[in-house]
Amino acid sequence: MLRTVTAVLIDGFAPFEFGTICEVFGIDRREDGVPPIEFRVCGEEPGAPLRTSLGLPVVPELGLDALDGADLVAVPAAAIRDGYPPAVLDAVRRAAARGGTLLSVCSGAFLLGAAGLLDGRRCTTHWRYAEEFAERFPKALLDPDVLYVDDGDIVTSAGTAAGIDACLHLVRRELGAGPAAAIARRMVVPPQRDGGQRQYVELPIPECTGDSLTPVLTWMLDNIASEHTVAALARRAQMSERTFARRFVAETGTTPHRWLSLQRVLVARQLLEETQLGIDEIAERSGFGSAALLRHHFHRVVGVSPKDYRRTFAQRPAG
Template sequence: MPHRIAVVVLDQFAPLDLGVPGQVFRTAESPSGEPLYEVVTCSPGHVPVRCSAGYSVQPDHGLEVLDTADTVLLPGVHGGPVLRDGVIPDDLREALQGRPRVVSICTGAFALAAAGLLDGRPATTHWRNAARFSQLFPQVKLNPDVLFIDDGDVLTSAGVAAGLDLCLHIIRRDHGSAVANRAARRCVMPPWREGGQAQYIERPLPPARGNGTAATRTWMLANLHAPLDLEALAAHAGMSVRTFTRRFREETGLSPARWLSRQRVEHARHLLETTDLGVEEVARHAGFGTAVSLRQHLHAAVGVAPLAYRHTFRRPEPTPP
């Protein structure tokens, strides 16, 4: 019999998250062409459920179908009490207990955490919701820097497209690489995506408080390419090194060196995404001096090398005829 996957659809569900399991798992077939998975949908109370894109769906089942499922999957949601307060209906919490395998895509991890299924376990979710998740569920070992986490009977993925990666991983785990690769080709997607989620995360600096070092911060941004030591920064601000360091941390939440390094990494990312400058040139413009230094700082910040980052985010310009 095909492995049955029950997808639990909640109010304000993410449309792509709902479509991914039905598409990917249905393309997994045995060598003789027989389906390996059956995907069914359900909702608490078997009621129509509205999505964030402005339409509703009517799942075929209520939560009782979970009793026949080999895997239970929670798509992400874009609102509602599960994101706001970290709570789910009592009937859903009870229905999720004791299942052989549970999976979440994106913010579906909020529902698993609200059911207590992630307590003390590693998990991931969409990076934009990571801070809220950690606030609501401090007992979960959240890692927002990966595409998915396989913790045996509980698997979680990052946002949107990472759900594709997780579904293929499950097929690969259940039936091997050959089956997963065929499913990937059917879906016209890579069978394996290198790198973690870190390279996609926007990392804004903490907002500055006060303006005692504001002029110097502006000067630093205009001179990222130049060597900027602490003495030079303090002299520009007209302060002693000790006073400048203290005021800078009070106003930005970071040391001058940490703030400068993050600004240089962000500038290097911008250049890699928007220009054709070589890696050595990007390193000089961003103030890292050498490609080796840039590679070390970028890998520490986002987990990939400069060329891999550019390959992900910058499309080559077409050659003119």
């Protein structure tokens, strides 16, 4: 369960990557159905200012004892250096030893590597630093081609915005699909990006980056099981078909057909996790119409069959 999250900062940390952690875990979203999370920010010396990579000072009020009892310890990107603060490395090691989950964003993986926590572990980091990372930590099992890697109690993400994907994955893994979807919708996350992510490298939830098509996209999601043609959607958007198709690609990064197919896979995935519905019923509710079509699209996107996915990820009653 994800009840307490502590972000640990060192001098030269990146404000955007830290901000993604704050945005996902640090905002009270109980009105959206997200369980409350106690969010802490700490540094080696409580009250001592730390400089961001932009030179702006930030003052963590808490010391490293804030890592004690945290369900998740988050390490944002920071300037790569030869030596990391020994006290911080020791605190992160203790958090790992007591069973806490560790998350790094972008170059934050270097700190985990320096702590000796990535030896023999699957991980990733920003592609730009992949060669240097591999040289420094040859025992780590680096995969530079994915947005993030979930290796159980250690989750590492690629550069910058991939941290959002990793954070949302952790919310989904620990709190369920509903809270993850609620946070993603509020954040208006980027569109789906093609890449190597498969069954265990979670799919970010696509959303429109502009606002002109938001009502149409929302209507499509609310009517996911219905048939949608470009002509009908263009009429709803009060555009010509050509203009609508061009605008759709510009705002979502993909075509209406591909966007809708992915949304239907996401709906099917949630139903597989949270219900006992049969495959035929899930195919109907998600808009695929037939189990065969569902299996085809689901395997193409997720990398496994719906049946195998349910066996791995279906939520089971506690106790």
